[in-house]
Amino acid sequence: MDIRPIEIALLTGTWHDALDSQSDAPVATIAKNVVNGDFRDLTTSPSRDLFTVTQSRTENLLDRPLAEWFDRTQNLSSPGSSASTATPDDELLRLSCAVACLHAFVQANWTGPDLDIKPLDVLALSPELSQLVGEDRLNQKAVSELAFGGEPAYHLAQVPIFLQLARILLDTPFQHVQTAPWWRLRAWLVHEQVLDEPVAVPEGVFGAAAPLLDTFASASEPDLAGRLLLEQGLLEHYVGHDKSAAEYFVRAARATQLEYELTGALGKRTRFQQTDVTQLILLAQSRVRGDGSDPRQDADVSTGKKEEGAGPTTSAESETASEASSNNHNNIAEKAPSDPALPETLLLNDDTLLEQTAFTSSPNAGTPGSRLAHIDPAAQPALHPLDQAILLALCLNVRNTSPAHGLTAEQMAPYVARVLAHPRNWTVHTMALLLRTRLEAHRTRTVERAALQLQALVEQMPSADSPAAERLRFVHELVLPSRWEMEKELARRLLALGVVKSALAIFERLELWEDVVRCHASIERPDHARAVVRDLLAGRKTEADAVLAHAKASSDARRSTLDAARAAKLWCLLGDLEPEHAVEHYTHAWELSGHASGRAMRSLGGLHFARGRYAEAIACLRRAAAINPLQARTWFVLGCACLREEDWDGARAAFVRCVTIDDEDGESWSNLASVYMRMGEAGRRVDLEDGDEDGVRAAAAATADEDEDEDRDRQAVGPQGSRPAEKAKATAQRIPFTNKLLAFRALKQGLKVSYENWRMWSNYMVVALDVGEPAEACRALARVVEERAAKDGPACVDEDVLDRLVAAAGSESDNAVGKTETETETNANANAKRATQTTGLERRVADLFERTILPRVSSPRIFRARARFLTAQGRTADALAAYLDAYRAGPAGTIERGETDVEKWRVGVGEVEEIVDVLRNFNGSGNRDEGEDGAGAGAGDGGRSWRLQARSIVRTFMGRTRDNFEDEPEWARLVALQDEIRKEDA
Template sequence: MSFEDIERALIIGKWSKELSSSEDSEIAKLAEKTIEGQFSEVLKSSSARDLLAIDSANGSNDLTAPFDALVALPTKRSGDSYRDELVRIIVGVACLHCFVQANWTGPDIDVKPGDVLLQSSASISEDNLNQKAIAELAYGGEPAYHLAQAATFLRISQIIFDLPFVHCKSASWWRFRTARIHQHVLDDPTPLPPQFISDLQPLYADFASQRDLAGRLSLEQGLLQHHHGNDKVALQHFIDATKYTGMEYELTGALGKRTKFQQTDLSQLVLLAESRNRDTESLQPAEVDPNMHSVVKPSPDPSLPETLALNDDTLLEQTEFTSTSKGASGSKLSHIDPSSQPALHPLDQCILLSLCLNVKNTSPSHGLTTEQMAPYVSRVVSHPQNWSIHTMALLLRSRLESSRTRTVERSTLQLQALVDQMPTADSSLAERLLYFHVLPLPSKWELEKELASRFLSLGVVKSALEIFERLEMWEEVVKCWQSMERPDKGISIVRDLLEGRKAEAETVISRAKTGGSESRRQVVDSAREAKLWCLLGDLEPHNAVEHYERAWSISRETSGRAMRSLGGFHFTHERYGDAIVCLRKAVAINPLLARSWFVLGCSYVREGNWMGARDAFVRCVQIDDEDVESWNNLATVYLRMGTSQSGDGASDKERVDVDENTSASSSSEATFNNKLLAFRALKQALKFSHDNWRVWANYMLVAMDVGDYFEACRAQARLVEDRSAKVGVEALDYDIIERLVDVVTRPPSTESQEENSAQETSETESASASATRYAHGLPSRVLDLFERTMLPRVSSQRLFRAYARLLTGQRRWADALKAYLDAYRMGRAATMEKGEELEESAWRDAVQEVEDIVDILRNFGPRVDAEEKRDADGESTKGGLKWEGQARSILRTFMARTKDNFEDDPAWEKLTQLQEELARN
């Protein structure tokens, strides 16, 4: 067998007997031992010692030099043979998996970094090695978790895989895996250099004939994107992985029962899934037929994590589907029985668990999310085949059940059981590592932290506090004391740590070994010490600036946390210029944290720097495209950019004069383009906040400005539906309503001319689009807005007038006249009482209303009469208007109510003359 086959075996994590007959038996034995988890033998071999041993002759006993200078690895090995490179790969994999065993899968490792790195002449302690590695693992301003075990192995694997490789194509894959594990050691994720991703692309072509390898690669990339919060990119990688592996899956419904007392089968959500036909060996311990259409469920395997029973008096352990229930007709999976689905390949199970994570990330936080995720988890839990996969499935189920009263007990107990199983040796290390890289499995400390957080949510504060203190997660310890209304205790702990009265575990060991060198402690613990000063700044607002600045100084200006905290402090105290300076440094250190970009954008807005605000909010929505507030703010910024002559917030003295040759059309084009961008931003905001009426109101205004009248109608309808019951006519925007009526009551050509004259060349297309929409149903849509949405819910004089103008444009004279009369009846002239005292201006307005309605009756009355005469039966379809009599009645009633107070007013003569004119008719 060739070296390429050994490379692939290392990637997959499975050794076959055929590989033992390799042309190089020593390499084959090292690779086999690495895959089987015999890391002690591999790392103590002569090949590993030649690579890794630290020699005291290098003058490295004081650990002042970085690791890559201490270890006997030359930085340039371009002349190495394929065999030499493969040895480096094997040693690097052994180091990486040794670190994973110590901190993720368990059980405890039987080899220490010092056993491999230190020669007898070296006088460096094991703990100093670990502390130095943790200090070097700090990256992007984020410290590494200081209690990570055997961190030296991770640092050494980084150094090995960063060396140049010419022959071994899998080196870039292992470099990526090492970087992904490193991300989970940091407090917050940080961006990776682009080459980590770009170097993986050629591997797809190399593994094109091996579908499972390509599926693994795509899945691992998706998990990194998931960790960084890039949900859309992650989802695409997960979908690509299903295509590579050939798995078919479908979320559908099937009849079944969920409770013990349920009598009638109801439709239940179920995930139907089927793997492509593979060798049945990969599906052990389940026994499957060659076609993968049936499965005999194996007896419980003692090597797998314990699956706790629910033991509820109402809920069933799992949904019982009707045996005859099938998938939807026409589906590729319609042949599968939901009650007895075939076992999936373990790699396909990993993909389903990843898709489940993406459902959580891309769905709103309500009950539907849990209902969507549960079928994915159930499909995997029902066929346990691998220790790591089953652990991850049980962990996801525990998270889903944590919010339900009937399942919260099992959820917490199951999480405790998963924590307890880590140190055990109930399953082989090779099995635990087999699918580790294609799972989002948390580390030991993350799992224990989650258990402590679960205790805290249940009110079991003391148990949570004990776990957090053991993990030395001081922020969480402070939160526990605050929940017990003892904030002073939290401050005391942080001050004791900083002043040396209370020491962390590694610091105690370090002082014992090195004689308590204070300078050494500051070098090793600078990242953690800076974090403690930031925490103290959070707890003592009166000294916050001093503490944050000290954290920044101690970290040698690398602490993103210090600048984030200081920038936020300045923002809350309205020192926006100072906040911008600090937050720019913070996002330069770690650009993946959306909150920092958001506060920076808000600071720019307060300073009037629209270009800076735009860039900040764009980064926010790139990181989290469901951030409604950022989308809304981005739209506001675009609109302000459209009306502001200076987008950079510069003062008048700093602004550069506009060139005299700059045309007005260019300014108009820029303004209109910014409005379009604002419109698109608000449309994105509505996708994720459909019930936010303020976003709908902004969306309606911008839609009118860009000429999307259909969307303006939809937004106004939504506002009336949501708010009219509470605020009545305040849900209406009369300006928008009247503009919509104007659009549909004037000819399209006129509309185009007006818009072109207003906004020149940029809006020519918008005007043309408006003309097209006019011909494709906009009048009927506006009419529907009045008759189906607004008028059944609210009424006002201005609304009826707009409705009457719309009907007039459609030449519906009788309906238009009725709407005008309804508007008059809601006006001041019709509602005033006899003898009521009015201001002179109010009286004159009322007189104008009477004159207007009489003129309308004069103009519309004959047209309505003409319509009635043309009726085929010669009968009035409107019940007979008799407009002359109605006009006289309106005038007579109004004059009778106001005669006592306003008979001597000059406007009274107008009413008298009008009465005489009507009498002559």
């Protein structure tokens, strides 16, 4: 028997009639029933023979792993054997039973309706064993074995034994069945969602499934290739590898030949709009499938959509439909009688917003030249359900790769609207409605519909309004939350709306004690939270009524069989609630879990870090990271602790893991740059060489990334309480250029996601200068000034950096002029060339002065830097004006009559002497007209003009300060300067 078509049917959830004529083998009938959502064959032979528990294993049966309950030598191929005697039919039976167990678990916890089989009906137990093994004990054992990576499995999941049985079957070797690695991938995605936190996926899961793209899901099966790529992307998405997930999603769309384009089209969003406005829209079109079906010609009647070519939907029609729907007293969109397999869709019924954007009919809505330009935005064709699932995945990718901003929701909405427009599958439509509720939960006019729609989605799970096969067909192509996760989301939504009592009832029923504690804390009842946890640990608190109704064990029996992973988590929770005994509780949780609780080590490490015990924190956090390496926060705190201990290699490794997990973590990029600026070639501190002041300055800037908000969860790196000037001395070291370049690249990457972080810009500015990137330093200085000018004034300008930028721009200008200047050209010609020739850096520095700094702040040093810059450009008149502005802004220009500060006066004397020298050096240059304090002279007077100007400045300064400072020794310098100018004038 050719088992390949049956394997494809199991993967796609569709059984074709042609398969009935290929084989009448019993295993083919079993596979057909599994595809159709009927798992009752698990309770009969030959399927039940795989789950026979022999009497020879009755001794200490409950202490043995479930995999050892069965006689693997008869029914399963031994994992340790080098060759298998199993036939293709045997392996297909094993695969079909594994799929049945996996889908039974998914149906019970994800899609519904309720199962019609029980675990004890599947296991073949002798009468003696039946007395020992009950369904409750069986499920508790399965939950315990499903714990992985230090994370416990959800203890109230229904029939978890089915998931464990599926994993046991799929872990056996297969030689004839090719799709077993694919089903392992699916089982891992389900398993991940049962755990409290995502954990790292074993390497073999992805590696074994990848070859199927070439050997099984080839180009002749584009939908199979699309499914596999999509499911790989969803698993990457769930564990937080967003960049890799995005690549898989795009490849899946290409594999199925889905064409889509996010563009704009004219339309109306409110009832009162008179003119069309450009609205964001997703144009999409599926390919014609090989079976002759064309989803593009199908328009779902249940949504009232017109078929392609039937004409546009006008705003008047949309408004009429909305008014008609508002008469529906249950606020439920009516479904067409011909298509009952759809979830309830609530209408908005708003007096302003339309139910959906009313687009104006247009034959050319897409981008000119696009293959989708022919699609009418008012009547788009229906999509294949697989393509709809891909669009929902791409919608999730928009959220993953975009900041938390209202524009992100606006960009996600067209993907969801495109899927909701033509419902084709119960599960896909449910996922689209769920995404819509998440997008609408933060808008005033839609928050009510969002909460009610989520409630409707929760209540529809047990219903039988659609067959199980329909619900399971595309469940692996979605990240549909489990039933308890959806209820938890509903409870958190209610909590956000202030409905604390209802939220608390849901959390207690689901036994989500962390959320129960959070609810008590929100209503300022911490004592109740501690009492709840202590009662759970002592066995005094019974389970929820819904659990007791299922004949669960009493509290005493429950306490004796309490899962170790769950008990450890409760002790960690108690440690959070009782800080004075936190170390004791976290340590007890670690010991109770058998050194497997990542939560305990994360909490203990964070506590040690907060108390300044960095060595102990490093030891704990490394254990936690080894258990669950996907926790980015664990790596971040570990990196900060290593920084405090000056373990540069450890800090670098930790922050590299942070940015690997989340490449949009700006703080980790900044701290990684700080590590590079503190370490030598081998990661050790080395002495600063003479004259290496730039290295000190760069290191000081890299350590200056302290956050002003002390309540932030993440703490900035660097010694607490130290400031950049102090850090420059404390971190004296010789920094290799390679490290500076790595720091520059890290900061550049971090600024992509932390554009508003002025401290990162400040660090980037200094490091950019050290690696020879003055243009980037100029851009960074502009950002710092823009962010801090209003608060810090002139202090926001790093004047040392500004001076270096001016020097670099002047050097670049001289080089540019030198390339064209001949030996016979005069200095005047060279100055003329400088005035007309500008380089890239010169333009940036000029914009920095004219558009960024001077419109916001000013200081004498800033004016002097600009004067030097203008001098290098050959703009002598403007340069002299800048020097005069610097004089007026300094102590000499601002000193008033009656001033008594002698130190300020002495500084002013030096400034007067300096400005006179400047005027003397500009002798013969064109100057601006005379201004305040006589600080100006008419052009055309040649050498006389500067003397008049200088004499006026000296006379004015002496007149203001004569009364208080005439007896000072420096007064003689002013008198001598005045006589000198008079003599030159003569």
